[in-house]
Amino acid sequence: MLTALLVVSMVLAVGGAGAAAWVLRGSGDAAPSATTWVDVRPEVGGKAIDAILARRAEAVKRKDLGEWMGDVDQSDPAFAQGQRQEFENLTKLPFAELSFERTAVSAVKMAAFMPSQIFARYHAAARVIAVTVRHRIEGVDSLPVATPWLAVFGYAQGKWLIAGDGSGKDMPTGAAGQPWDSGGAITVVRDDRVVAVLSADHAESGKSLLQLAETGLQQVAEVRPSGWDGKVLLTAVTDKQIFDTYFAESQDRVAQVAAIAVPYYSAVAEWSNRPAYATTRVVFNPTELSAPKAELQHDLTHEFTHAAMGPVTGPYTPRWLVEGFAEYVAYKDGKYNAAGIRQALGDLVVGSLPTDQQFYDEPRNYITGWLACRMIAEAYGQAKLIAFYEGFMRMSEVDSVAHEVLGISKDQLEQQWRDFVAKQRK
Incomplete structure (x- = not known):
């Protein structure tokens, strides 16, 4: 009431x-x-907001905190401090390009992300604006990358101000999950192929992480030498919210995942029809940063494989193949044995290749997917395995791709896979 x-x-x-x-x-x-x-006419209010977004990008380029904060509502001290931190984080990243662009998205749809406290503060004179943060990391990205920002603008004292960030369910992929969104200070370390973003108080681990990353990239390049940039932006900050953002609807899986490879496009996928693939970013679960080096090495190689295969991974590429191929590359050095495989598989019944809906319900599907990829590579050659993966960009069914690339049916593929798994268990 x-x-x-x-x-x-x-x-x-x-x-x-x-x-x-x-x-x-x-x-x-x-x-x-x-x-x-x-006045909410697009040619009036829209122009004012566009001007704010343009000033925001210029402030980062010139490293002008005063210009940045001039468009921020500072009546909320916590939000104002967060904006200062975001500015500092942005200025540490090596941008070759950076812009903030108002994007046409239904006002009704965007209203669902309005925080109630901002609505109350502005007595309803507030709007959630879809903003595309278009950027390119120098030395890493060959194409501009689009990430989403749900900016809340409030009207006060005759002008629009940035009053907060949108929140709620069904946020577009990557919203509040970028390295500059970290609630704490960041540091950036880099070499020719990797830009790694870490929390400032973990700067001393940067050199070691880069060495592991370079080893991982080399392992991937030996299997996939072309068809991608061969470079990556890696986020490994201790702010857990950055990682958790990608599991908004499956928080129960967060503890089970060491890192995630996130594909990005020329436009925000949820706000655009058929955007072109641009790159894949890798984000680490901060709870895994203290893992043994061998484990970190495996995780990096696995995620970098997803980045390498990003340009040829589509909606029809089966999960068992996506994850199995990443494991195939990560274990390419041969550091495994039959006893370990038997123990890992346990009493798992190997019947049919898991569907996408089933895959993540059983962690051991990673192992069976890996064994499926190993089987194809050993029986038909690694080039055929890669061609099989790429086939799903043209066809949607395993049976069709198996016939074209391997000359067998899906049933035959599954039988060969079951036989191969049984052999590994002996």
């Missing part, structure tokens, strides 16, 4: 012109205590 203020919002349109009136009323039948008119 509203005991103090009743907020009434109405939109008027006359001859194409639009304005919104926010009327603040006292309880009961009291007269309005205040009225604020906000």
Whole structure:
């Protein structure tokens, strides 16, 4: 129940012109205590917001904190401090390109991400704006990468201000999950093929992480020497929220995942039709950063394989193949034995290749997927394994790809796989 203020919002349109009136009323039948008119026509409000976004990019390029904070609502000290931290983080990244672009997305859809406290603070004179952060990391990206930002703008004292960030379910992939979103200071270490973002207080581990990353990239390049940039942006910060963002609807899986490879496109996938693939970013679970070197090496090689295969991974590529191929590359050095495989598989019944819906329900599917890829490589050659993977860019069914690339049916492929797994268990 509203005991103090009743907020009434109405939109008027006359001859194409639009304005919104926010009327603040006292309880009961009291007269309005205040009225604020906000011109929400795209050619007016939109231009003002575009100007703010343009200044934001320029502030980062010039490293001008004053210009950055000039468009920020500083009435919330915590948000203002977060904005200062974000600015500092952004200025540490080696951007070859950076822009913030207002993106056309349904206002009704965006309203679902409005934080209630900001709505209340601005008495409804607030909007959630879809913003594409288009950027290119120098020495890593050959194409611009689009990531999403759900910016909340509030209207006060005759102008729009950045008042917060959108929140809620169904956020687009990567929202609040970029390295500059870290709640703490970051540091950046790099070499010719890797840009790694770490928390500032972990800077001393940067050299070791780069060495592991280079080894992983070399392992991947031996299997996949071309068809991708061969370079990667790696985020390994201790702010767990950065990693958890990618598991908003499956928090139970966070503890089971060491790292994640996230594909990005020329436009935000959730806001665009058929955007072109741009690159894959790798984000580490901070709980895994203290893992033994051998484990970190495996995880890096696995995720870098996803990055290498990103350009030829599509909606029809089976999960068992995506994950199995990454394990195939990570274990290419041959550091495994039959006893270890038997122990890992345990009593798992190997029947049919798992569907995408089933795959992550059983962790041992990673092992069977790896063995399926090993079987194809050993029986038909590594080039055929890669061609089999690439075949799903043209065809959607395992049977069709198996016939074209391997000359066998899906049933025959599964039988050969079962026989191969049985042999590994002996």
